[in-house]
Amino acid sequence: MFTDLIRPSSGQALINGVNVHTNKKRALASVGSLIETPEIYSSLTAREGLMMIAEIRGVPRAERNKRIEEAVSEVRMEEWIDKRIGKFSKGMKQRICIASALLSQPDILLLDEPSNGLDPRGMSEVRDIIKSLKNKKRLIFMSSHILSEVSEVCDEVAMIDHGKLIVYDTIPNVTAKFMGGGNVVEVGLQHPIDAGFVAKSIAHLPGVVAAERKDERNIRITFKGDLESQARILSELVSMNIGVVSYKPATSELEDAYLKLIKETV
Amino acid sequence: MNKTQTAPGNVVPSSMAQVVITMKYTFLDYFRSRRFFILLIITLIISAILTILVGYYRPQYFLGDPTASANTRELTFYSRWWGNSVTFVIILGGIFFGGDAISGEFQNKTGYFGVPNPIRRSSIYIGKWLSAFIAATIIFVIFATITVGNGLYYFGANVPIQFGQSLLYAWFYLAAVMGVTFFFSSLFKSSSMSILVTAILFLFVFSLIETLVATLVNVEPWFILTYGAGIIGNILDPSGYPKHINPIPVGRGGLTITTYNAFVPEGLAIIGLYFIITAILGLMLFERKEFT
Numbered sequence: 001m002f003t004d005l006i007r008p009s010s011g012q013a014l015i016n017g018v019n020v021h022t023n024k025k026r027a028l029a030s031v032g033s034l035i036e037t038p039e040i041y042s043s044l045t046a047r048e049g050l051m052m053i054a055e056i057r058g059v060p061r062a063e064r065n066k067r068i069e070e071a072v073s074e075v076r077m078e079e080w081i082d083k084r085i086g087k088f089s090k091g092m093k094q095r096i097c098i099a100s101a102l103l104s105q106p107d108i109l110l111l112d113e114p115s116n117g118l119d120p121r122g123m124s125e126v127r128d129i130i131k132s133l134k135n136k137k138r139l140i141f142m143s144s145h146i147l148s149e150v151s152e153v154c155d156e157v158a159m160i161d162h163g164k165l166i167v168y169d170t171i172p173n174v175t176a177k178f179m180g181g182g183n184v185v186e187v188g189l190q191h192p193i194d195a196g197f198v199a200k201s202i203a204h205l206p207g208v209v210a211a212e213r214k215d216e217r218n219i220r221i222t223f224k225g226d227l228e229s230q231a232r233i234l235s236e237l238v239s240m241n242i243g244v245v246s247y248k249p250a251t252s253e254l255e256d257a258y259l260k261l262i263k264e265t266v
Numbered sequence: 267m268n269k270t271q272t273a274p275g276n277v278v279p280s281s282m283a284q285v286v287i288t289m290k291y292t293f294l295d296y297f298r299s300r301r302f303f304i305l306l307i308i309t310l311i312i313s314a315i316l317t318i319l320v321g322y323y324r325p326q327y328f329l330g331d332p333t334a335s336a337n338t339r340e341l342t343f344y345s346r347w348w349g350n351s352v353t354f355v356i357i358l359g360g361i362f363f364g365g366d367a368i369s370g371e372f373q374n375k376t377g378y379f380g381v382p383n384p385i386r387r388s389s390i391y392i393g394k395w396l397s398a399f400i401a402a403t404i405i406f407v408i409f410a411t412i413t414v415g416n417g418l419y420y421f422g423a424n425v426p427i428q429f430g431q432s433l434l435y436a437w438f439y440l441a442a443v444m445g446v447t448f449f450f451s452s453l454f455k456s457s458s459m460s461i462l463v464t465a466i467l468f469l470f471v472f473s474l475i476e477t478l479v480a481t482l483v484n485v486e487p488w489f490i491l492t493y494g495a496g497i498i499g500n501i502l503d504p505s506g507y508p509k510h511i512n513p514i515p516v517g518r519g520g521l522t523i524t525t526y527n528a529f530v531p532e533g534l535a536i537i538g539l540y541f542i543i544t545a546i547l548g549l550m551l552f553e554r555k556e557f558t
Binding site for chain 1: 281295
């Protein structure tokens with residue numbers, strides 16, 4: 001909707017106060033975007049495809065080649081700049097599309113499901129690029145159904161259910177609010193563990209808010225506090241001789257928060 | 267106020283400049299993807315077959331009755347060579363360059379690369395339309411040049427004025443065909459569907475409806491584009507421009523079937539209306555179509 005690909009059934013899409021559908025050229029002048037997994041004319045080289053976008057966006061003629069090379073270097077595709085896009089993998093095409101979004105050095109980047117349809121390596125590469133872009137004072141607006149990706153990349157999150165905004169806050173605030181005000185770690189064990197032991201001993205460790213057995217070799221601990229508390233709980237668990245083999249923050253925290261939120265709003 | 271200033275130093279070009287940019291890269295794609303050369307080869311093959319057949323067999327069908335006047339023989343040649351083949355070359359041009367011009371943006375997802383930029387959809391549509399029209403015009407000019415080359419060989423530098431008129435009408439017809447192909451290309455999201463519908467329409471449906479309406483119902487098929495395009499061949503008729511209404515007796519029972527020939531202004535009006543209506547409808551469809 002913000003890039004004129006679809007139309008709102010009601011309301012308006014405004015960017016910096018400018019309506020995208022009535023004044024698209026002005027609204028998108030300072031916006032770079034990557035919507036899903038676009039294709040570029042396969043007969044063109046990466047440089048030619050990017051040159052087309054640079055010309056459409058009015059990048060000054062004298063700077064076009066320099067900007068293209070900078071953008072391509074940012075997505076680590078320098079060696080492929082003069083190769084035809086038809087020979088690229090999906091991940092490589094996606095990186096060139098990210099470069100096209102960066103060409104005009106926009107203030108705002110819109111990324112819609114940027115790793116959709118990519119293999120694990122492609123997903124990881126795209127995520128790394130997005131994380132590196134965060135350090136360059138740009139507003140990055142990313143939408144994704146992969147909540148682990150959102151928690152890895154984003155600072156703030158807005159959750160939408162059936163077209164309605166149900167929450168907008170920083171990720172720590174959202175998870176804290178909906179996960180009972182604590183952080184979550186997942187503990188992997190060498191031996192099976194008894195549910196009673198988890199409830200009686202682990203759940204009562206200092207700082208632990210809740211502990212539950214996910215399955216016989218995995219437990220999930222919600223705790224209050226910082227990294228120091230997290231380290232203290234680990235050493236307590238080790239001293240219990242329960243065979244701790246892994247201890248890591250839960251990647252599904254945001255997902256759990258989302259599911260709880262959806263349940264509350266149903 | 268057409269240009270939009272953005273940081274840092276970028277100035278989004280005017281919509282007209284963006285039309286030219288779209289044209290440039292679409293054209294580059296035609297050449298790189300070899301579709302231009304494939305149609306060029308098809309056109310050269312058609313021309314070569316005609317050149318060899320006429321050169322070797324010297325048929326009266328093409329070269330006219332040797333006892334007829336020079337002008338009649340020249341008109342016979344251009345009527346048979348050009349009048350019979352150019353519409354086919356034009357339709358191929360429409361299908362090759364226009365068939366998937368817009369539908370391909372949806373099916374191949376190339377639209378997701380170009381559309382989310384500060385460019386109006388109309389600039390993309392017009393840029394693509396113009397590049398398809400120019401590419402097809404190049405093929406058209408090559409076919410016309412080969413036709414004239416053969417004409418010069420057989421009849422010297424006496425190209426009849428009617429050929430010039432026919433050339434102009436055929437070029438207008440090319441614009442209308444491109445309008446129709448772009449309309450269907452905007453209507454469908456599948457490239458194969460838009461190409462297939464356009465091909466079937468021009469190669470079978472239009473002529474079928476034209477014949478049925480004229481012969482069975484005795485109604486002038488003024489609403490059919492190919493009927494209007496009949497002026498391309500009719501203007502070259504060596505026995506003079508054919509009658510508008512031509513009843514032909516069939517059998518002994520007094521039954522007649524009627525054939526119709528569009529007047530030149532009527533044919534031009536049909537071609538013009540098809541061009542205007544389909545170009546506008548195609549653009550409106552593309553403006554409203556969602557990338558989902």
